[in-house]
Amino acid sequence: MAVVNYRVISGVARIEIDNPPVNALSQAVRAGVAEALARAAADPGVAALVLSGARGTFSAGADLHEVASGEAMAPPLASELQAALEASRKPVVAALEGHALGGGLELALACHFRIGAPGCRLGLPEVKLGLIPGAGGTLRFTRLAGPEAALESLTSGVALTAPRALELGLLDAVAEPLAEEALTFARAAVDEARPLKLAAQLKSRLSAGTPELFARFRERLAGRLRGQLAPALIVDCIEAACTQDAAEALARERAAFLRCRDSEQHRALTHLFFAERAARKVPDIPPGTEPLPVRSAAVIGAGTMGGGIAMCFANAGIPVSVLELNAEALERGLQQVRRNYAASVSRGSLSQGQADAALACIRGVTEYPSLAGADIVIEAVFESLPVKKDVFAALDAVAREGAILATNTSTLDIDAIAAATRRPGAVVGTHFFSPAHIMKLMENVRGPRTDPQVIASVMALGTRLGKVPVLAGNCDGFIGNRMLGFYGLEAEFLLEEGATPEQVDRVMEEFGFAMGPLAVRDLAGNDVGFMIRKNRRLPADERFSPILERMVAAGRLGQKSGRGFYRYEGRTRIADPEVVALIEEVSRERGIVRRRLGDEEIRDRLLAPLVNEGARIVEEGIALRPGDVDVVYVNGYGFPAWRGGPMHWGQVSGLARLIATLERLAPTHGERWGPSAALRRAAATGAFGRAP
Ligand code: 3H9
Secondary structure, eight states: OOOOEEEEEETEEEEEEEOOOTTOOHOOOOOOOOHHHHHHHHHOOOOEEEEEEEOOBBOOOOOOOHHHHOOOOOOOOHHHHHHHHHHSSSSSEEEEEEEEEEHHHHHHHTSEEEEEOOOOOOEEEGGGGGGOOOSSSHHHHHHHHOOHHHHHHHOOOOOOOOHHHHTTSSEEESSSSSHHHHHHHHHHHHHHHHOOOOOOOOOGGGGGGHHHHHHHHHHHHHHTTTHHHHHHHHHHHHHHHSSSSSHHHHHHHHHHHHHHSSSSHHHHHHHHHHHHHHOOTTTTSTHHHHHHOOSSSEEEEEEEHHHHHHHHHHHTTOEEEEEEEEHHHHHHHHHHHHHHHHHHHHTTTTTHHHEEEEEEHHHOOGGGGGGGGGGGEEOOOSSOOOHHHHHHHHHHHSOOOEEEEEEOOOOOOHHHHHHSSSSSGGGGEEEOSSTTTOOOOEEEETTOOHHHHHHHHHHHHHHOOOOOEEEEESSSSTHHHHHHHHHHEEOOOOHTTTTOHHHHHHHHHHHTTSOOHHHHHHOOOOOHHHHHHHHOOTTOOOOOHHHHHHHHHHTBBGGTTBBBEEEEEETEEOOOHHHHHHHHHHOOOOOOOOOOOOHHHHHHHHHEEEEEEEEHHHHHBBBSSSSHHHHHHHHHHOOGGTTTHHHHHHHHHHHHHHHHHHHHHHHHHHGGGSSHHHHHHHHHHHSSOOOO
């Protein structure tokens, strides 16, 4: 089947990329485009060209499988196509709809003109894959739209809307129906003999690229994107686009692209890209299972989680009722939701119109019968099994037949909750992460009796809500919190042995977490952490450090009380000698001689237990694949994406070393801390997997 279609329509050659599903620029596509360009150039009956994509989308860029292979790309290269486009004496118009991303947009930027459909999205998202645009994007984008816009767009990787692209000069027109308008545009360019514009040669915007602009931007990036290779190289290339001639800037871009392509960061981010897509697929759901329609939703509980979950539905345009039996508590919850939307509007991430439309989807109710019409009801009440069972019994009495009954529990037994109803097949976990309207992860949990159609429905719902859905099996803490338990406990063991909160947090922040484990505890509330630990279904002989309990007893609840593992002035954390004294007291009581711990030991002791438990979780089938564990940890727990997630990191950094670390922990920490059989098997076979 042709991957590039060619047709001449009244003197205009239409070259259409047709490579499902996303028109990636594979070698065959590049060859097809090169051939079509040559054919159009040679045909005296062709006066102009239109480059477009089939099936409503232009192109998602380079073929990621080809880039990830790490091999040199087979000719023709994107740069050769661009040279042919720029050399064309006949006007070439790129017609952009759907997505014009990465190498796709770079191809369009080498055309003389670009016309976009109103809904199209243009972007250079390479940075999200640990890459830089490698086909002239840093040069042409900068020269068309100016260095400031290029810095923002290329270091964030966020796609632009058509109106914004028009404003920046990346598009020459926005029009629909696109196919006809592009042909009209191309003919007009011929009839009016419009000068053929080469983005690479434009100079008018470059004076904005002052040394101060780049210095300021580098300073901003230093904090936000610490440790990452691609963003810093993008800034260098944009600066080169402003200060060097086109050929030099392109050579620099090429070298930087290859450096990124061969980096571990690129491999880690590509792993996550494909892992997120794989996670949406549940192999044991019978083929052809249709998700149940979700036209309306309800949330039980108007607290922080309930309100946030309601916002997720409202943002997707799905009407949602929020139930709170107490009218005052309901009003308080809805007030918080309104404040959240107002904050988004004042930050500029939402227009007033969008916020109003979302708010119009949310309705507060105070009685269970008001939930009768909802297609899905998500319970988000207090994390207690008896409380949740009562809620589900009440819900069972009113929810319509066929409705999905979901719980937002973060640890509790889905099966026990399902047993409170007469329809356990309808019961499923939908675990959102706080703040629910922002955090991407949706950890769906199936009980042993959950109907496959219900599972398929919540997975599809996750994508519709703009979340990253992952399916987990039913166990204490599911995937994420089951692993997190070890991380939190180990942070305190490290303190007992001689580390300080600053050191532990610094090591993990240097690793790439936005916040270290103790700073996170202070943010969430030490009392909350302590209560969750007490309620977990953990083995009776589990050993804890008493540090957390002592902190709570001393009123050191965290940021909310101005004192926790740190003292706080506003949100600024300040090391507190009183905390060190409290920790030293615990060390003394336990007969531990404090010592200086190295940064690497701290990192490995916090991360090895995650990998260890992750291996068990995969072997038990609680996670369907090791990549699912990575997706959970990156999207729900702040694990740095460019490290690929704990399982990927474990593989890359060496399982044998992590096994040795765990062997040293087991004698003092307990059996659960020793290397699992699953981890040993992974080290021997080179892959995590299900139990043989
Ligand atoms: C680049 O261009 C480098 C250049 O600067 C320099 C070169 C020299 N290749 O996401 P979806 C697959 S780097 C191959 O579920 P959506 C994807 O795996 C590239 N395959 O759909 C999935 O497969 P499956 C810069 C790709 O509608 C299927 O397509 N470009 C590619 O939610 C559907 O994808 C990017 O980073 C690809 N490039 O979202 C864009 N893209 O069905 C990456 C997707 O087997 N892509 N697939 O699971 C995206 O952001 C989204 O896929 C997109 C569609 C927004 C396009």
